[in-house]
Amino acid sequence: MNSHAPHIRPVIRQLDEATANRIAAGEVVERPASAVKELVENALDAGATRIDIAIEDGGKRLIRVCDDGCGMLPEDLPLALARHATSKIDGSDLLAIRSFGFRGEALPSLGAVGRLAITSRARGGDGAVIAVSGGKVTPPRPAAANPGTVVELRDLFFATPARLKFLRGDRAETMAVAECVRRLAMAEPHVGFSLTADGKEVFRADVEQGDLFDAFHARLSRVMGRDFIDNAIALDAERDGLSLTGFAALPTYSRGAAVAQHVYVNGRPVRDKLLSGALRAGYMDVLASGRHPAAVLYLSCDPQLVDVNVHPAKAEVRFRDPQAARGLVVSALRHGLAGAGHRASSTVGDATLAAFAVEPAAPRAYQMDYRPSAPAIRASLDLQAPVTDLAPGFAEAPSARAEEPPTVPIDAPLGAARAQIHENYIIAQTEDGLVIVDQHAAHERLVYERLKAQAAGGIARQALLIPEIVDLPPADAARILAIAEDLAALGLVIEPFGGGAVAVRETPAMLARLDTAALIRDILDDLADQGASDRLRGRIDAVLSSMACHGSVRSGRRMTAEEMNALLRDMERTPKSGQCNHGRPTWVKLRLSDIERLFGRSG
Known part of the structure; x- marks a missing residue:
């Protein structure tokens, strides 16, 4: 009825x-x-x-x-x-x-x-x-x-x-x-x-000129803003009949919401859970909590490989091989971010300058007409007197003394260390300005990348004395067992146990007191929502990040000039060293022209 x-x-x-x-x-x-x-x-x-x-x-x-x-x-x-x-x-x-x-x-x-x-x-x-x-x-x-x-x-x-x-x-x-x-x-x-x-x-x-890549560069600069394109890395990758081009912003150029993420499939703007999840996974260990990446991605493939007839509004698509599309996006992003090396967004330096540029209550009055001669300056200041009492929190690097030539050339990307202030910030001189480095944040990223490289060779596993049995619906058991090989590579070994149950035989040794049942169900939720899961990888990375934090140079430690310069050189060689494990910038660059403008010396 x-x-x-x-x-x-x-x-x-x-x-x-x-x-x-x-x-x-x-x-x-x-x-x-x-x-x-x-x-x-x-x-x-x-x-x-x-x-x-x-x-x-x-x-x-x-x-x-x-x-x-x-x-x-x-x-x-x-x-x-x-x-x-x-x-x-x-x-x-x-x-x-x-x-x-x-x-x-x-x-x-x-x-x-x-x-x-x-x-x-x-x-x-x-x-x-x-x-x-x-x-x-x-x-x-x-x-x-x-x-x-x-x-x-x-x-x-x-x-x-x-x-x-x-x-x-x-x-x-x-x-x-x-x-x-x-x-x-x-x-x-x-x-x-x-x-x-x-x-x-x-x-x-207006219509952009040049080849397609140059035209995209110019159009995005006009639509997304010059800051985005100046702080973005170009992507160009291909796999299994799929090609990906576009621009992805540096992690330090992030947003408070996912409003600067644009994904296109064969020129069609789409909002696809699979591709959005892949974008998040590509930035997984380089963004601060609550921050979202900015990116414009163009995915192209033969029309036979993608179904656009999913919804009347045509905003959703379905790939014949969704994991190939996701894998291409994740690998291209991670490779591109690693290739960016020590780069940090220019907006960090702009924000620093803005913090310095405090307008006085009264108009500035500069006395630029009177320029005392060098003998007069020497007479008023005893430049040869030794410095015996440095200000608290300031450690002078030997290479910064006027009578000693610098031992490190300033034409290196991050310059030559000149001083350490507040036992945490390294001041380095470059050819066209200066760099301020957070020693703890920078070394934390260096140690983290080393630990990840070591873990890539094999994650230590701990065999359980009594395997843990997790009861699941048969469909979920089949879904989690389909990725058992991927989970084993991360240290989680599971086997079928009859019906809808799975047996957990081994777990990653570094994850103590792991709630395997909850983890497996979380992974299944990710698989249902996005078709893939980075949850276990994220847990392992979190442990490695914590280990890196405790094993890095602490704030408050005075460093020698050799140690500071060695840190700068390591940053230049290490992928993703422009931001710490929590997504914060590790260094800020101030151009000499901007510094002179702060003091009214420009023009």
């Missing part, structure tokens, strides 16, 4: 086309930004090199998208508004999709919930316009038009007013549209974009 209508026999009826389109619109068009995405992708599929978007009231009153693409003939316009009519595919192979659109749902869905007008002209053809309001189509009529297409969508959701209640304010919807346009622009550097909101231009990206 039907619990919703227990006394009524349900009647099966065919929904009318207008209702069907409105239902479809609920899947395709969630908000104005969704409509903009569909229309801009149509323009890209039409081969446009210039796309101009205008919105009013956050897109609720008006969305206009103009492009210079191939356009449409007058006789094609009615078909463009029919459901499941498209020029993108012929239906013979749904795994050979090379365009953004392929469902033929966007335009009829928009016409079902708003007032839609399409004006188009193909090169060499006549211009025409067609309109649809709330699903009611008017015949096309001649119109003056430039080559390309102009789509105007007015009064979005006027035919479904209940949907309007779920929209946010105009400002929030405008920001969502702008973010959508920015994401699309980052994948198409050879296409120009502009967005105008209520008559004000809020985004513009």
